[in-house]
Structures are given as C-alpha cells and as structure tokens.
Amino acid sequence: MDSEKDALKRPDEEMNRDNVKPEALLASPVPAHPNETDKGQQWPSEPPKHEKEDVYSVFTPGQKNFIVLMSGLGGFFSPLSANTYLPAIPMLSKDLNVSWTLINLTITAFMIFQGLAPSVYGDLADMMGRRPAYLIAFIVYIAANIGLGLQTSYPALFILRCLQSAGSGGLYSLNSGVVADISTTAERGKYMGMAQSGIMLGPAIGPIIGGLLAQYQGWRAIFWFLVIFGGVYIIVLGMAFPETARKVVGNGSLPPTAWWSRSLVGEWVRRRQEIANPSLRDERKSASRNLAQKRILRWPNPLKTLLIIVEKDVSVILFYNAIIYASWYTVTASLATQFTVVYGLDTLQVGLCYVPFGLGAAVSIFVNGKLLDWNYRRVALANGCTVDKKKGDDLAKFPIEHARLAIVWPLVYVGGIVMIGYGWTIEKHTHIAAPLVLTFVMALTMTACYNSMNILLVDLYPQSPSTASAANNLTRCLMGAGGSAMINPMINGIGSGWSYTVVGLVVILLSPMLYVVTQWGPKWREERRIRFAEKKRHQEANKSKV
Template sequence: MEEKPLEAENQPAYSIYTQRQKAYIVFMSGLGGFFAPLSANTYLPSIPSLPGYLGVSPSLINLTVTAFLIFQGLAPSFYGDLADIAGRRPAYLISFIIYIAANIGLASQSSYPALFVLRCLQSSGSGGTYALNSGVIADISTPAERGRYMGAAQSGIMCGSVYLIVFAITVPETARKVVGNGSIPPTAWWSRSLLSQVARRKAVAKQPDDSAAPGEPKPCKLRLPNPFKTLLIISEKDCAVTLFYNAIIYTSWYTVTANLSNLLSEIYHVDTLQIGLCYIPFGVGAALSIVANGYIQDWNYKRYARSHGFSVDKERGDDLANFPLEKARLNIVWPFVYVGAAAIIGFGWAAEMKTHISAPLILTFAMALFLTACYNSMNLLIVDLYPNSPSTASAASNLTRCLMAAGGSAVIEPMTRAMGTGWAYTLIGLLIIALSPTLCIVTRYGPVWREERRVRLETRAAARQCSAEQRA
C-alpha cells in the first residue's frame, strides 16, 4: 500500500474546521459509529429464546453470531478504501442505506434462513461505520488531541433513518484526499452537504470580485474499492503484531458477551428482558472506558512529548518520525491488560460457583472498563501509523479482531461444556497474560520497523518519479 511518511502535511493548518465544527463532526460520527455494537449486542439477550421461536437448534442460532462477526470484519475492507479515495460521505451513505434495508427486512421476517441472511446484510452495513468513524477523526484532529476526539466519536446513539437524513444534509466531507485540510471544495455531488454548500456560496458572495478563491476544486477520481489494501497493512511487521494482540483482547472480551445470555438463562433462570438488563454493566463500563481512555491517551502523549523535548503542534500536526509513538500509546495499557484478564477469570469462577448474580455482573463491568481501553488504544496506534489512509487502517483492525472473535464465539460454548465455565475462562485470562509481552515487542521494535517502512516508501516514490521523468 502506498503511504506517505509520517510527517506533518505542508498545509497552513492541519484542518481549517473550527472547534464548534469539529465538535459537531465528532458528534455525528459518534452517532454513526454506535450502530455496529448496537446491532451486535442487542441481539445477544434474545439468543436463548430464538431456538424455540424459530424451531432450530441452539448451535444454528450461535452460527448467526459467528456469521455476523465475519461480515462485520470483512465489510470495512471495502468501505475503508472507498472512504479514503472518494470521501467519507459516500461511504457513510452507502453503509446506512444497506443497514436500514436490512433492519426493515429483519423486522418483517420470521424464518431462520431470512434471519441468517439479513443479519449478514445488517452486519455488512453497520460494520463500515467503525472504519469510517476512525477516518473522520484522523482527518480533523492532530495526534496530540486524537485520543479524546476518538473517545467522543465512539460513544453515540440515534435512530438509523433519522441519522441518515441529518448526516446527508449537514455533515461536510473531511477526507484529506478529497478536500485537503478542509479548504478545498469537493467537486462530486455526493461529497457536498447542503449546509456546506450554502455556507460556501455565502462566503463567495462576500468576497470582492478580484479576490482569490479559497481553493481550487479537487477532481475526485473514482475507482473500485480495493479490499486487499487492508491485507497490505496487516502484512507490515509492527501492524501485524499490534493487530494480533488487539484481536486476542477483543476475542476474549467477546467470548463473555456472546455466552453471557446462555449462562444467565441456565444458571439464574432469568427471562429475556432481565437478560437484556444484565448487559447494562457491560455497556456502562465500555462507554466510560472509551471516553476516559481518550483523555488518558492525550495526557500520556503530551507527557512523552515533554520528556523527549518534542514540541506539540495542535495547528499543523506533529512530525512523528522521531517520536516514540508506540510507547506513548501502549505503555499505559499494561495495568488494563492484567486487571481485565483477572476480571475474566473471576467471571468464569463466579458463574461456575453460581454466586449471587451481582458478582458476575460487577465483573463484566470491570472487564468492559479495562479491556475496552486496551483495544481502543491499539486501534488508535494503528490509525496514527497510517494518517493518510486511516479508514483502511481501521478496517484492518476490524478485520483481524472480528474474524478472531467469530472463532471465539463459536468455540466458547463447547469449551465451557467440556472444561467447565471456571477453567474455560481461566484459560482465556491466562492467554491474555501470556501474550502480553507482545506489547513489549511493539514498543521495542515498532519505531525501527516504522522507519524502515518510511525509507522504503520514499525510495519507491523516488523511483516512480524518476521513471516518469524518463518517459517524459
């Protein structure tokens, strides 16, 4: 994948959006980014009741969870590249049209084949929002403030059809390959929102006749999205190691969420409504984690900048070539890893010993609080490593973690049946701890691998320029 070196772009400012405009863009991105976990998690409490309602075995219902995760991992590979070449707006609009159509179909069906197909279609629509969310935040924020913006953008909720209308009318295009830092007006109709067009016409009308235009329109060259670009990111050594451990953390977390409804139904004999309420600690822990971790990441970034004599530029962005980015993003993750692993082990034994229901629920809160911070931090690092293709980079993260989580959701029930709930989750917690030195590998060798990639890409770009000059 062709990627520019990690350097501040040669522009007057990293983005021309005001703080109020940034806040609105982040708010709308947050609302859009919520639909992927919403669609996945609201389905889980109904799992124990679906076999009887549809007349199928529990294993077939569990297969719908696995298929949902597979499509949620694959879909962003298409949306990510589309968003990086054509803009965020067309990718968002396509994903939500598919998502809304699937929801309408799910609301009117009552057969297992229809459920299976439409859940896959629903996942294909909602899965794109994860990569697009990260891409928008990378467009408008510098590395020094990206943590809190990313945290805010991943904590919204809204009705899908209303969101689509509001987004289409109000949210501007932010993709840097289409509008630069926001000063270049997009030419394609799908990249122009109604409000941005009105604002731009008013600005032009106020300009004197002999004044220069704020920026020449940038032609949008469309091509078919290339989903294999995510594989090129995964093949990079630093990304591969980070994405592997990120997938381990997410899969461990998902083995609990996917199996929680079955455990609650079997052990505590609660109904579907009560099972749904038991997921609230999960949601609260994850929401608090996302927001708090964003501020912690920004604080740690600035702390490392001060200790290394590195100046932070919130206007034009930072030259990260000689900055210990990997340490700044990952060194705070260590305590989260171990507390999260301990919470998973404790959850397994609380379920095994059939303690009061409050014990496993408190542990799910702790698990969500700490493990969500782990994989969000690693996703933030991946986006930092590919500032010019953030949606594709985020899609690579989503692909690896969702495919591994699909496998985890498929095997967790047989594991608990064969080993017992306590030992099954003990094995998962110990796996997290045993593989935690992966973080050391990234922080130790990541800067070296990053510099090797920068030199390789510069050499390749120079060779292409020389070849073009010779042909001319």
Template sequence: MAQDLSYLGDAEKAEEIGASVQGAVFEEPAKPHSEPLQEANTTHGQQEETQVVQDEAQDLEALAAVTTGPVYSAFSNFKKKYIVVMVTWAAFISPTSANIYFPALNPLRKDLNVSTTLINLTLTSYMIFQGLAPTVFGDLADMAGRRPAYIIAFIIYMGANIGLALQNSYAALFILRCLQSTGSSGAIALGYGVVADVSTSSERGTYMGIVGAGTMMGPALGPVIGGILAQFLGWRSIFWFLVIFTGCFLVPYILTVPESGRNVVGNGSIPPQGWNMTVLEWWQHRKEEKSGELSRTEIAEGRRLAQAELAKGRKLRWPNPLKTVYIIMEKDVAMVLFYNSLIYTAFYDIMASIPSLFQEIYHFNDLQIGLCYIPFGCGCAVASFVNGRLLDRNYKKVARQIGFTIDRKRGDDLRHFPIERARLEIIWPLLYTGLACILCYGWALEKNANLAAPLILQFFIGLCVNGSFNILSTLVVDLYPQSPSTATAANNLVRCFVGAGGTGIINIMIDRMGRGWCFTFISLVCALASPMLLAELKCGMKWREERRVRMDKKKEEKKEREAARESSFSSVESAGTEEEVETPLGEEKKDEKS
C-alpha cells in the same frame, strides 16, 4: 513538502496552493524540531519568532510551538466536536445491531421453525461480514471521501432492516443479516478515519475515546434494548427500531455534517464538490451563484485550483480490499492488530457466554439477562472518556521528556517521535488488572457466587479491557495516518475473524473445562502474548521508519515510471506532428520540380 506533518494523502498539494490565497493562516508549513525550543521575546519586529504555547493548567512545563504554516484542521472546535458526536452515533449502530439480536433468537427459531444451530449461523455470518465490509468501505472513504461512504453504507443498512422486519423465511433472514452487517460495519472504520482527519496526534486520544465509547457501548446496551422490545413488542420491532434510529442519524448527517476527507477538502479549508457537499453547503453554493458572490477573486481562484489539484489525484475506482491485507502484513502494525484481537476476543467471549451462564446459574429470563449487561456498559463508558484524556496527557509527558515540540494547530511530525511509547506506557496497569478480573470472574461463576460479584467484576472488565482496546486502536491509526479508515478496517478484520472463532467455541470450552478454568485459560493466553507489545514498544519506531522509507522509495519509483511514460508519449506526439508538417512541404517541392 519536505516534512510529513501527518497530513493525509493528496491534501498536501492543495494546502500548498491554498497557502498563496488564504493569508496569514496558510503560510509555509511549520518545520518540526527534534530539540526543545526556547521561549522567545516576541516583539513587533519579530512576528515570525516562535512563541511558547501554554499547556493545560496542570502541566508543569510549557512546550513551544511554531506559529507558521497551515493549521492541521480548519474546522472550529465546535464543528470538530459536532462531527465526532455524529460519527460516535454511527459507530454505536454496528455493534448494537449485532447484539440487539440476541433476545430475538428463541422467538425467531420458533416462528421460522428451524434449529438452534441454523439460527446461530446468522450470528457467525454477521461477524464474518463485520470483518469483511470495512475493507471495502475503508478504501472507498480514503479514496472518495467520508460522506459518500457513510451515506451508501447506511442506505444499504436501512434497506436490510426493513427487509428483516418483513421477512418470513430462514433464507431471507440469513441473506439480509449479511447485508445488514455489510451496511453497518463500515461505520467503525469510517469513524476512526474522521477522527484522524480533524485531530492532531496530541489531541487524538480524547476523540478516539469518544468514538470508542460508541463502539463498546453497543454490545452492552444492545441486549438490554433488544430484550425490552422482544418481550413487549415482538422480534420484528427490533428491526423497525433500528430503521428509525438510523434514520434519525442519517437525516442530520446528510443535511449538516461536512466532508472531512483530507484528499477532498484538505484541512477543511477547501470547499467540497458534488456528492461530498452537505445539503446546506449545496444550498449556500446555489445562493452565492445566483447573487454573483462567487466572483473570480484571488481567494476564489485559489480554491478552484486547490479543488482541481485534489481531484486530479483522486481517481474513482472500485475499492480494493487487498489494501487492508497489505497493512496487516506490516510488522509494526501486525503486532498491535493481533494482540488487540486477543483482548477483544476475551471481552466478547464473556459477553457471548452471559445468556447461557446466567440462565443456568441464576435462572434469569431474557429481559433480566439483558439488564445484566449494564455494568459492562458503564465500565466501557468510563474507560472511553477517561482513557482518552490519559492518552493525551501521556503524549505531552513523553514530548516534554524528549524535548519534542507539540503543535496542536498544525500537527506533529511523528517520524522522530516515539508514538509507541506515548501510547503503550499507560496500557500495562489496565491490561493486567483486566486480565486478573477475567480470571476472578470465571471462578465467581464456578462457585455460584452472589450476583453482585460477577456484576462488579463485569464493570472492571469493561473499564480495563475496553481501555486497553482503545489504546491499541488509537495506536493503529497513529501508525497509518495516511489511510486511517483502511487501517481501522484492518483492525476490524483481524479482531472480527479471531473473535468469531473464539465466540464459536466458548460454550464448548466452558462445558469441557468448567467456568473457572475456561476464563483462567483465556486470561493466561492474553498475559503470555503481552510480550508482543513489549516488542512493539522497543522496536516499533525502527520498524515504522523502515516502512516509511520503503513506501517513499516505491512512490519515487512510481513517479519516475509515470514521468518516463509521459515523456515517451510526448516524444511520440511531437514526432507525429513533425511528420505532418514535413509531408506538405515535400509535396510542394515535388510540384515545383514538375
């Protein structure tokens, strides 16, 4: 297809095949327009004319949308919301696992008779694998589909938690924590990939905000849950809780959540096969086979052809984590990833320092310290839901300003749309307000202020810094729509590695610099690095187009090499066939002469 309507990977061919069998819904793909479309007077004889699609009630101007071509996602609104809720649940598990562990550090150190330094190594190793694991699961999901990646990841995770609940040695604790991180950490990258599968760029902000809420609520609520469990039921109950909580997610996921990977089901209209099917889909398929409903109708045949076409381009291989590194090396993506890692580190430094600082200043026990994370959680929740709507609203605003046609059903061609502007325009008030709150937070602790002061500032830090983080995470997916899980894995890799370094030295910085100057330094570093986002805003679209042209050129060269290889192979085969035919004829002539 001539236009890239944000369709991902090999789904294009499948949708083209499906167009011949799905009726009016799957016609020729809509062609994007760089100039505003005028409202058409649609009559009975003008069914293929464009018609105006009204925006929400508060919109002052209607945007036209082309009504032909396959829809971007064939899932109903209810099913899309259900899928997003389930992946948000999954995204909540990984950060919760990392932070629910904090209240268990002292009991574990005593029970296993090891030093605080050795126990803290289990935190560092968790963050390292939290960065590495998504590079494998992200590529697996983009290659084989979302469902297999989710199921494999959470089976590993549940096994690790059972082992952690039963272990009695430091070596087992260390290894199983790494395994626990490996299983849970892929869920964040997979969640953003699923959002990219089912939502167009014009509505993606809202869904990304919901998944982001799950990601950022984990660090806020994890210590609260862990403190309650550790104090009343012992540290082993933390891991049994995680087993039960994950099981409650995995059972309905296996039963009901459909495959959304566009290289497996296209836009959702192509039935999945094998391990990509839900249990309910498999059962329904069996019933149809027995009743003879799966007849060789035109539609059924078209679907089989589409499945075969997708399977042809979906060759299973060992996941390649280097794909994540390639994404990090792209200029436009690297700017966003690095700055995102800075504000994530600032956010996590505050959270990691709360136990020691609040115990020292306010003399709190583990349970009271855990409750102090609640303002963070509230701020993160508000940011995630409000921020997503702001992103979608600003997308429409930019589209109106440049006369760009929004097509919510079929997706937009972002090659000529300034997605960087649509995302980054709203980040500045959030970012600088959040950095100012971090600075004030440090000096409130320095002056031993009333508890209300740091808790209120925590809420606004969660609101503003997490809001900035969600904006940049959404932009990362928009910049790499063909491999959203791999792009999110790159985001996760950079932020976890930078975050691991930052949290490793935060207590040293506080001891050497003091509380006030330490957090002043953190906020100044983020502020001084913010021109990186200005560079992305100014040059990002140009860099993105250069990357697209370069990638298209590589694809064409690869196709030419494959075509040349097939041509040479077929010529060798035909030459061999001719020799086989000529040999008997020659022998017959010799027999006649004799």
C-alpha cells in the same frame, strides 16, 4: 507545552501529516465572510487569513465535536445491531423452529461480515471521501433491516443478517478516518475516545434495548427500531455532516467537487459566502479541481487492507488487539445464555445485566482519552519534542509506540485476572452481583486497551486511517467470531471457571507482544518510511520519463 513554531515536516508520504496542502493550491488565502464571527461560524469554516495557512484543520472545536459525535453514532450501529439481537435468541429459536446452535451461527456470520466489510468501505472512504461511504453503508443497512423485519424463515434470517452486517460493519473504519482528518496526534486520544464510544457502548446498550423490545413488542420490533434509527441518522448526515477526507477537502477549507460529498447546510453557507465575495467562487473551484485531479477513482480494493496487515509492527498490534477483543467478546456473547441458565432470568432481566458493561465502557472512554493525551505530552517532554495541536507533530523521530502503549500494561493484567474471576463466579453460582461487578471492571480495562492500540494504528497510517482501521476490524472480528463460536462448547466441556481461566491466561501470557512493538516498532517504522520514500521516488522518475 504547546508550540506552533517547531513542528518539523514529515519526510515521506506515510508520515506526512498533510497529504494535500490546500494553501499551496490557492493563490491567496480566502478571507472569512465579513458578517461571520468566531461564535457564529458555520459549515464550511472560513478562518481568518493568518489562521488558514498551514493549519491542520480549519474546523472549530464546536464543529469538531459535532463531527465526532456523528461519527461515534455511526459506529454505534454495528454493535447495536449485533447486540440488540442477543436477548431475542430464545424467541427466534422458538418462532423459527430451529436450535439455539443454528441461531448462534447467525452471530458468527455477522461477525465475519463485520470484519470483511470495512476492507471495502475503508479504501472507498480514503479514495472518494467519508460521506459517500457513509451513505452507501446506510442504504444497505436500512434495506437489510426492512427485510429482517419481514422475513419468516431461518435461511432468510441468516442471509439478511450477513447483509445487515455488510452495511453496518463498514462504519467501524470510517470514524477512525474522520478523527484522523480533523485532529492532530496530540489531541487524537480525546477525539478518538469520543468516536469509539459508540463502538464500545453498543454491546452494553444494545441488549437492554433488545430485551425491552422483544419482551413487550416481539423480536420483529428490534429490526423496525433499527430501520427508524438508521433513517433519522442518514437524514441528519445528508443535511449537516461535512466531508472531512483530506484528499477531498484538504484541511477542510476547500469545497468538494462531487455532489455526494456536499451537505445541504454546507452548500447553503458556501453560496451565501460566494454571493458576498464573488471572487471566492472561482478561487475555490480552481483549488478543488487541482485537488480532484490528484485523486484516482477506482473500484475499492479490499486487498489494500492485507498490505497493511503484513507490516511487522502492525501485524503484532493487530494480533494482540484481536486477542483482547475476542476475550472480551466471549463474555458478551455467552452472558445471555449463562445468566438464563444459572440465574433463571427472563429476556428483559438478561438485557439489564449488560448495564455494567455500558457503565465500564463509558468511564473507560472518558478517562482513557485524557490519559492518552497526557501520556503523549509526558513522552514528548521526556524526549525534548514539542507538541503542536495547531499544525500537528512530526512522528518520524518520536516514540509514538511508547506514548500509546505505556498505559496499556497494567490494564491488560487487571483485565485478564478479572476475566478469570468472572468465570469462577459463574461456575460457583455466586450472588449475581459478583459477576456483574466484574463485567464492569472488564469493560473498563479491555475498552481502554482496545482504544489505545486502535489510536496507535491510526498514528502509524495517517494517510490511510480508514484502511488501517479496516485492517484492525478484520482481524478482531474474525478472532471475535472464533471466540463466540468456541466459548459455549468450552463451557459445556470444562465449565465456565476453567474456560475463562484459559481465556484470561491467553491475554496475560501474550502481553509481551506489547514490549515487542515498543522496543522494535520505531525501527520497523523507519524501515517502512525509507521503503515508501524509495517507492515514491521511483514512481516520480517513471512519470518524468513518460
């Protein structure tokens, strides 16, 4: 299937796979360090001359795996922070002398800030680069956790949880941007699955860690654990994580101009190369300056997220993906209280009940990424298109909507039916094994649905992937906050069985929205392409007049 000869140029800024072509900025391609081999290649990679020209990303597979691993771990912090907290709710309620309802309000507030934060970090990352966004987010996050470990009142808990969410919530949008930076559309399913693994595993692993810490060390130990974990991560990130934003380093071959975008390991390798080849330094500086001049640094604009949301195809995808996430979150948010009341479990036992979620999400992430890449190749073959993993594919005439959503249909129906069954097993007080098995199937199907639609959003906005992911995060978190606030009153009013019957039916009955995107999405995408191309021509005409 693979071909390196037939990739077409994208007709406009939104569909252009490379907003900046570094090879056009360099007078001649820079040779690799003479002492480096393919196996020993380090940051930043310097491929041979024939490999560097018109390559989507110069990072090697091993380097890409490290980048995606770090990105996935970064995305792990927000759901980890949200869910380590859940088993400790009874303890917090007792120690702070407030009701469970007030403690649950901190969960809702966390979700709201989790949705709003990426709107700022996403624009910042697309403008300045991924590294500065990561560093700012983790500084805020670590400071909030220190405060949470020390606080002694409910108002302080509420405010600091919002600040904690503001720091960790921005990481959702960053890993989608990182994956779009380094991978072509044909291989994006695999890498996005790896990057999203932290996001989807957090709700499963978090309660286990939280249950263990709260049971044996008290609830404050949860926040001190997060301080230590976050501190170790930011040290490794500062030392070894390279800048990947294409507006900053192109396809990875150019060094960043700003100090905050440089890793210590990358700087050491770069200087060693420049000592061996003195002309390399001037060539790189010239190319990097030319690239930097095309960037306009400004205060991050969260309203850019709204510009994406109002696009017709995007709005449909975002709304249905938010429904999927909210339905799934109604289960994770209420599981602790339901299993405590129905089965009489303690804090640690409740935490262990989230293990099936983790297993289901892990299996889904591994399998779904491969299915997406397989289906992409299948659709490409059916439409007479080539797949170019080296340079990237032209999506202007490619039915990317069908390639991403075709495998979602059966998963939606299975997930909705299983959710209804879960509600009735709780209602009828069946053996605990029944709801646990159903949570595994729910995680397996719902995770795949969510990841598939998230990858489609990145495909539709390759030049602003973090902003597109921020739009997804905003809608899903606001919907998830509503779901978490609504589910307990529903259960108290009509019971678990009918509550989850309503939730499952909503997921199933709204599934035709997938057909809407598949049927009319290509048309709406073409209309957007023409509109953006016209806007770009108008801007260039105005510049020429000046």
